[in-house]
Amino acid sequence: MVSISSLKHLRIPFSLFLMPVFFFALALTSNHNESRILWVFIALHLFLYPSSNGYNSYFDKDEESIGGLKNPPKVTKDLYWLSLIFFLTALIIGASINFSFALMLFIYGAVSMAYSHPSVRIKKYPWLSWFIAGFFQGYFTFAMTYAGISNLQWEVLYKPHVLIPGLLTSLMLWGNYPLTQVYQHGEDARRGDRTLSLVLGIKGTFLFSAIAFMLTGAAFAWFFLNRNQTQILWVYLAAMTPIMIYFLIWFNFIRLNPTKYANYNWAMGMNYFSALSLNAFFIYYFFENTQILQALGY
Template sequence: MFSLSSWKHLRIPFSFYLLPIFILALAFTPNHNPERMLLVFLSLHLFLYPSSNGYNSYFDKDEGSIGGLKNPPKVNKGLYYLSLVFFLIAIVLAALINPSFAGMVIVYGLVSMAYSHPSIRLKKMPYVSWIVAGFFQGCFTFCMAYAGLSDFGFEVLTRPHVVIPGLLTSLMLWGSYPLTQIYQHEEDAKRGDQTLSLKLGIKGTFLFSSIWFFVAGIAFAWFFVEKNQIWALYGFMAAMSPVILYFLVWFSFVTKNSKKYVTYSWAMWMNRISAIALNIFFFWYFLENTQILQVM
């Protein structure tokens, strides 16, 4: 019924890059439950995020490389329907926890649709799309995962102990978001999309991202010091060191030859290194913060 090309555009493995937020939410969840953990993971990572990927791919109709696909196949109407099926399954799985969590999944899905749908197309609004994408893929996703894992609802969006770590993830995404667009300038311009990276330019994108990475680093340091978790601060610094090193090396190469080094491969390796580092760190933080091994 659905072609192989449609399944490729779901980019299910790309959900790995959003896994750190799920793990961080686990670290703060007050009541762990294996069934809820599985339902939240499946709803978000196997269905909601791929649904968003496929839906946006259908309306973008990219011919050049996109996140998770170096050579994307041409899209067809089947991709549109497949993305909606995945969205529906994500909602059903979320509803098995509670209606409020399902409502949060619906909100996330609708906002992600607005990113590329021609009637709204947030992608044409550089600063609006940057704010919205960073907030919803970061803070809102953290709160959503926390709500599902804890069997809570929209009230978590008013709780400082949930929103603050959520905003920390948004700070990091506000730094990395323009870098995900940096190799797509030509195609975005051809399509009429004024992305933030296109507006900032190549060097401007790196400088902009470096400022937000610095802000995010300071914010995480403050957070861990306030919680009297100096061990976590050292762990965070160790995890971020390869990411910072790669970013600086990449930037140094770009200043010499932007055409050669502003590529899909360099951008994807930035994503891979940061995702691996954060997944490892947040999983370790989850074990230490919850002391779950001692309980077991």
């Protein structure tokens, strides 16, 4: 029997934070198919990501706040099996599209499991875990989404038109990822997990993310200007403005009292601002870049 605790630990609403990668890939995909778009979305956001959340929660056994759960309930054995069932379901959906897409889903899931499994526990290595999380949730997921929606094979991974925007999504995540760890220093230290945020310190985390955000903004500006999409660039900058204002306000409070303001509520607020703004922007970019609305007469 599946417990309420296990359903909570799947953290399905948390998939909202990774949706910008999906919509960015969708915006740049030329071979649109309504059925594949729907099934790729379901495989990723309703099964693969929740499976990863649940599996990692089972081995972390967090007692303090985690992403999407301010007061996480105690994990139970059924969470382990539920996460594997969700993973298997994602693979079955992937296989219905093509073998390469299913294999990409498997690789993502296996790396995610290694992140928290005690026999590997990538999470305890600060720079390695930071790189792997940003690489797989960014570039690899972008390429995987692109391949699934377009029904393409492995070669899509190294095509420049996928590689470049895919790495842009990794840049976004590499900047934001340490901020998601900034309120978990105590529990991470007790478990022996030396996360990047723990190594950098609270103020160091914010300085690191500020530099990463500037590099990300410059990289996206280059990307849109290189495609002669000046108007899109202005919309992108407008979408980033509320995120940067929130970050700077939070950073100012951190400078005054790091311990008080490096907390769950501020971190989740940053995530929600980022997700809502970036999802809105990439959905807009999808309509503009594909000219679907124009084709429909709007």
